[in-house]
Amino acid sequence: MNEDVIILSIETSCDETACSLVRNGNEILANVVVSQIESHKRFGGVVPEVASRHHVETITVVIEEALETAGLTPADLSAVAVTEGPGLIGALLVGINAAKAFSFAHNLPLIPVHHIAGHIYANQLEEKLQFPLVSLIVSGGHTELIYMKDHMSFEVIGETRDDAVGEAYDKVARVIGLPYPGGPHIDRLSKEGEDSFNFPRPYLEPGSYDFSFSGLKSAVINTLHNHRQKDLEVKDADVARSFQESVIDVLTKKTMQAVADYEVENLIIAGGVAANSGLRAQFEELCQENDTKLSIPALKYCTDNAAMIGAAAYHLYNNKAFGGLDLNGRNYIDIEEYSI
Ligand code: KG4
Ligand code: ZN
Numbered sequence: 001m002n003e004d005v006i007i008l009s010i011e012t013s014c015d016e017t018a019c020s021l022v023r024n025g026n027e028i029l030a031n032v033v034v035s036q037i038e039s040h041k042r043f044g045g046v047v048p049e050v051a052s053r054h055h056v057e058t059i060t061v062v063i064e065e066a067l068e069t070a071g072l073t074p075a076d077l078s079a080v081a082v083t084e085g086p087g088l089i090g091a092l093l094v095g096i097n098a099a100k101a102f103s104f105a106h107n108l109p110l111i112p113v114h115h116i117a118g119h120i121y122a123n124q125l126e127e128k129l130q131f132p133l134v135s136l137i138v139s140g141g142h143t144e145l146i147y148m149k150d151h152m153s154f155e156v157i158g159e160t161r162d163d164a165v166g167e168a169y170d171k172v173a174r175v176i177g178l179p180y181p182g183g184p185h186i187d188r189l190s191k192e193g194e195d196s197f198n199f200p201r202p203y204l205e206p207g208s209y210d211f212s213f214s215g216l217k218s219a220v221i222n223t224l225h226n227h228r229q230k231d232l233e234v235k236d237a238d239v240a241r242s243f244q245e246s247v248i249d250v251l252t253k254k255t256m257q258a259v260a261d262y263e264v265e266n267l268i269i270a271g272g273v274a275a276n277s278g279l280r281a282q283f284e285e286l287c288q289e290n291d292t293k294l295s296i297p298a299l300k301y302c303t304d305n306a307a308m309i310g311a312a313a314y315h316l317y318n319n320k321a322f323g324g325l326d327l328n329g330r331n332y333i334d335i336e337e338y339s340i
Pocket of ligand 2: 115271272303
């Protein structure tokens with residue numbers, strides 16, 4: 001049997017309302033993403049209630065647009081996939097209820113997908129995943145190192161003990177006075193500055209692959225406040241550069257240590273912060289020296305989208321890992337539970 005598997009996938013875990021149609025886990029037939037960033041900007045971060053309301057207003061439109069773009073009808077589909085979590089519960093529920101209704105109305109299997117699995121599988125939209133691999137997930141909500149020996153087999157080997165790296169970027173950017181989300185602004189500004197502050201590198205205890213960014217974030221914010229209080233001149237670009245260098249040092253050292261210890265030849269970097277130019281450049285250099293294959297999805301698949309959910313769902317479909325109509329959103333789910 002060689003039938004195509006076409007999955008309609010929905011992602012609403014944070015501030016993007018997204019729907020995609022993906023064939024056989026890697027061919028994108030439609031990818032619709034409606035971002036709410038403009039609405040959250042004035043609050044300096046995502047407001048959960050505002051996010052849920054926008055999802056409610058937009059979800060039907062993105063599903064219709066995805067089907068229209070692909071020129072498909074529900075009769076052409078094999079399944080409906082949706083992000084089950086982790087994420088903002090009210091936001092998740094909008095996508096989940098839309099997916100359940102669609103699945104019920106068209107008699108299609110429902111596939112619950114872990115958001116982080118989606119970020120990793122974004123890479124499959126460009127090339128086949130090669131196992132074993134280590135994946136570093138760096139986004140606004142997550143900082144995790146995951147070891148995979150095969151498809152849909154997840155072992156969390158490191159994670160943040162406090163702030164996610166994107167969250168630290170966004171908070172530091174806010175104190176500097178940059179708009180939300182701050183990551184891309186710090187990235188840009190850091191190119192004009194020097195690492196003159198030499199902020200702490202929080203490596204934690206030897207042997208641990210965990211991360212901690214709240215101390216670094218506080219060090220940056222305190223430095224800025226102290227300078228401002230004393231009316232001392234401080235170059236924002238130097239602060240941005242110094243912060244970014246500390247983040248890059250920690251992320252790359254811990255990750256390359258994991259690559260060596262787990263004896264993998266493939267490294268995937270995913271999530272919104274994977275867009276960072278300094279981080280990419282440093283990983284490229286280290287992986288080249290180390291003969292490690294580095295994969296970073298295209299920018300638009302690094303940030304939240306539904307195509308990545310459809311890519312991961314393909315393997316769940318093949319394993320008949322379906323959910324029932326009692327599916328609920330969960331703000332935290334251990335990805336190891338998803339291993340099949
Ligand atoms: O994956 P994502 O779109 O959403 C979550 O699942 O969280 O990641 C968003 C995060 C934000 O914190 C944003 O500031 C950060 O990714 N980000 C960056 C860059 N582009 C986006 N951080 C550093 N450098 C960038 N170029
Ligand atoms: Zn995400």
